[in-house]
Amino acid sequence: MLPATEVKAVVFELDGTLVNTAADVRYAAEEMLADLKLPSLNVEHVSDWLGDGSDKLIHRILSRKIDGSVPDPVFRLGSALFLKAYQRRNHASAELYPGVEVCLRQLTKKKVPMVVVTNQATSLANDLLTQLGIRHHFALVLGRDALQEPKPSPDGLLEAALLLQVNPDQLVMVGGSVNDVNAARAAGCGAVCVSYGYNYGVDIRYAAPDAVLDSLADFPTYLQDDKPRATKARSRRGKSTATSAKERR
Known part of the structure; x- marks a missing residue:
């Protein structure tokens, strides 16, 4: 698997990763x-x-x-x-998680292509991203109706790689659930998870992603780290578990 520094594009989960719905x-x-x-x-x-x-x-x-x-x-x-x-x-209570805007601004500044792959309908996902003022950061939004199978199928990641004209192993999936990790593994992508994601009440570390972050504000720094992903993941899993998540979808 490629080092984080060789990642060419990023795929984000929407609910429970970018937005609290x-x-x-x-x-x-x-x-x-x-x-x-x-x-x-x-x-x-x-x-x-x-x-x-x-x-x-x-x-x-x-x-x-x-x-x-x-x-x-x-x-x-x-x-x-x-x-x-x-x-x-109309997404009246939806809100971005802390660190999301910082992360997206930094990645946009660095011209890193970003895609949202979600099990929500594409139209609802676009509406939500637009209302929260972050839709412009993403080259693509792929909802369940745009794919043959939803996550944990790798279809969304493979489609994103095809449309962005990169190899699947040049993507990293950023999510919060075991479904995101399994989709990434099936596609041959890296997998980074937030500690507060929607994961059936189970600590995401049990799914063994490459890294677990308490805030997406730390993600741009992760991409600058030249350590192999597996090494980085082991060091993080050795730390104490993160604080409990906010209410999340």
């Missing part, structure tokens, strides 16, 4: 449940159910289980109500 998800979930005349969710960490796209999220909310599912008619009605409520929120 958990509050909007929770509002939409509660509105859906109210419309269906179901009891309130009353779950603080909705983010533990996120990261696999809206379909699985809705099954989890309606069943109250991370591996749960509901009959198709219930799912279809719930999905329509949830997406309507989420769009009506």
Whole structure:
């Protein structure tokens, strides 16, 4: 695997890495449940159910289980109500994580191409990035509807490499979940994770990314480090675990 200094482009996860969207998800979930005349969710960490796209999220909310599912008619009605409520929120509570703007400005200044690959719909992802004032940093936004398979499939990373005309091993995936790490490994990319990402409530270090950062403000410095990625990852995993994440999607 290439050293970090030889990375030619960066792929970011959106939710739980760049943007905290958990509050909007929770509002939409509660509105859906109210419309269906179901009891309130009353779950603080909705983010533990996120990261696999809206379909699985809705099954989890309606069943109250991370591996749960509901009959198709219930799912279809719930999905329509949830997406309507989420769009009506218009990202009212979404916010960038600390260090994101610093990171993106530095990478843009250095002319490092950046792409967002997300399990959100492309249109919603573009709207969110635009509303938060960071869409201009990204050459591409690839949502689940732009790809054959969502993460943990490597399709998004391979498509990004193709469109940017770089080799997959010249990319690094920056995310926060085991899905991001698995997608990166399958594509032959490097994998850097934030410690606060949406990862089912499990410390991301168990997924063995190349590095774990508490703030994306540190990422440009990581790219300047000429140490092999695996060595850097081992040194970070030896440190104490990061502080708990914010509410996140």
